[in-house]
Amino acid sequence: MTSLGGRRRTSPRCGRQVQRQIIQSTWSSLRTRTHRAVRRMGGGAKANATAHAQWAQSSGAVVRQAIVDTVKIALSDPKVKSVVICGQNGNFCGGADIKEFGGEMTGPPLIPMIHAIEAANKPMVAAIEGNALGGGLELALGCHYRIAHSKARLGLPEVTLGLLPAAGGSQRLPRLIGVPDALDLITTGRIVTAAEALRLGIVDQVTEHNTVDAAVKFALSVAGQPLDARRISTFPCPRPPDSDALFEEAMRKVRGSARGAMAPVACVQAVRAAATLPYERGMEREKELMATLFTSGQARALQYVFFAQRAVGRWSMPSGAGWDTSKPRPVNKAAVIGLGTMGRGITVALAQTGLSVVAIETQEKQLMEAKQAVTSMLERGAKRRGAAPALDRISYSRNIQAVADVDLVIEAVFEDMALKLEVFRQLSAFCKPGTLLCTNTSALDVDELARGTPNPELVVGMHFFAPAHVMKLLEVVYGKRSSPQAVATAMQLGKKMGKASVAVGNCRGFVGNRMLRLYVEQAFFLLEEGATPELVDGALEEFGFPMGVFRMSDLSGLDVGWRTRKAAGQAQPGEASGQSARIRNGSRYSPIGDLVCEQGRFGQKTGRGWYQYDKPGSRVARSDPWLHSFLEQYRARHGLVARSIDRQEVLERCLYALVNEGFRILEDGIAAGPEDIDVIYVFGYGWPGHRGGPMFYASTVGLPKVLERLEHYHQAHPDVPDLQPCGLLRRLVASGSPPVHRWREVIKKLHSQL
């Protein structure tokens, strides 16, 4: 944030001057320009040019220094009557430089800088365009007035980085908009539109026109007016009736959804300080709470996830092609084939980007039902966003020839290779040349599908997660013949849909499901050895997963996995006993899940699964004595003796087996770096963000520890080859366990040597 000095304007009518300070996006990437342009350009400009160059490559600290200096200049210059603080390149400020958090913080601290602005004896007006987030909004809250452009986005997303608004935001926002709304914005990190910010009272005016001009006009109109009533820190904080109950409820809610994350809890405590303490003491409390978070592993993990999300956008393929060398094809019209649950969600996600969509379903009844479902999903989404539903963007058809003029097709028919091959054959016949053929398969071979078409280079996987219009993750799966342009197009479309899109290579289960198989397999083995679903799920939910393996399986339906195991020839009918019943392809296999399914226990949908439910479809899981005695009988039949298993072993077996497969995926070049795997697990598989993702977690536990534990468990279970530590893990440990952000280059070097 930066500004610092700036351009003066003289109002033609009254000759009064306004100092405009230019800010640009975040403290870090700010270039500041100070223009002492008082209509006389000459020397000023040259001086500015030099000053600008010097600051351009400097970090946030220098920018903060420039703000402090320029505010001092503006306030000491009698000709300046008001000051406008504005951003540049259409952005106000994205807050503190997260990159600075890892190092020594230098330069003037934020809080006194904002205090000086708030204490100013001349109106300080924030002209907000684009993003005003975190420290950027806190700076604006230090100003006496805030003018926003209608497209501006405002918020305090610090909680998503494992932090809290620590430049007075947690103390000023409740004073300005009241406790309930401040609690909502600060504990969720929710970004609001300018319209909502005006309704909440965060901004004073919203303009459709040039925000700086509007702000300068406004700043002139309030020049000389008293400002005491505009210094937010002096406002009493409105105490809602029965605020203790309100804060108890808020704390209960965030503890319920935080899954062990510290920051949301600290955010409630900080806002409570605003409601119960004088401002200065509230600021001390804010500082104390921030100190506990700032150095916590959780903050580091969430900030890693922030940058990992950006890193996966810089995708690459083993061929060396990548985001910076492959130009995406324009996609103006898309089609979705197969309007089951996934197809409907994908249609909604596409329509919400503004694209025209053709939704195709050959069965009349399914087509009508899908149309209704899609319409209500769009209406609900539009209502939440306060926008008009994009109903007119979708056309429905039973005829696959309706794809003739689309740029891209996403196939979402039933998971059956023969059916998908037939659909791809027809698409190749009816689509115009160059149309991308994308499959939403979650398990089938993308290369085999591509081989069924005349243009395999146009085939990629776009693996969505249910519900497809909600879940943020998209695995873009490239096959051996997929062109970099096809991948670039799918990645760009994913970004347009607001997805965390990750480019991965084709293999069984791609990245997410391939790793998940090991995680679930260990959970089944733990049941054989004496654990219960309650113990396994309890440990994983305490770790931070929204649901453990068995509750998740009951939700998604045990029959889904059973069908896959049957298709893979693993699940064999009947209650065979003895060793052979528990060996497949020379490795240990647990038929427990198959046997439970043979009882018709498919989870929530049948009211019985690993847990029991009041009735089919209900969601509240209760322990099921039948299941426990079934496990005892199973162990007895197979000569297994239950032993006591603790939560630590559950975590190590399930998570390290998953991590180990992650290393194999990196070794195979299916994923380019640990960030790819971590973004997949955080945005698609419920891995707690405050644990950074499986690979980041392994680096925090320490690779030597992960290796040692895997060796321990492999020794204990030699019939589980998947527990054998991966070669890449051994290499990383042997090379001194470099930090996770350096693994990508180590892996690149490794592959270049191969």
Ligand SMILES: C[C@H](O)[C@H](C)C(=O)SCCNC(=O)CCNC(=O)[C@H](O)C(C)(C)COP(=O)([O-])OP(=O)([O-])OC[C@H]1O[C@@H](n2cnc3c(N)ncnc32)[C@H](O)[C@@H]1OP(=O)([O-])[O-]
């Ligand atoms: C005291 C105070 O209380 C506390 C403690 C704080 O203030 S904590 C900080 C609170 N602020 C935030 O949480 C906002 C974080 N940023 C965003 O949400 C988004 O960036 C954006 C602003 C909505 C723009 O989105 P975009 O899609 O247009 O571009 P991008 O790809 O995301 O970003 C473009 C490039 O800018 C980098 N970048 C963006 N914001 C950054 C930040 N705050 N710090 C460092 N780098 C940042 C990003 O890594 C990327 O780099 P690269 O990958 O190109 O090398």
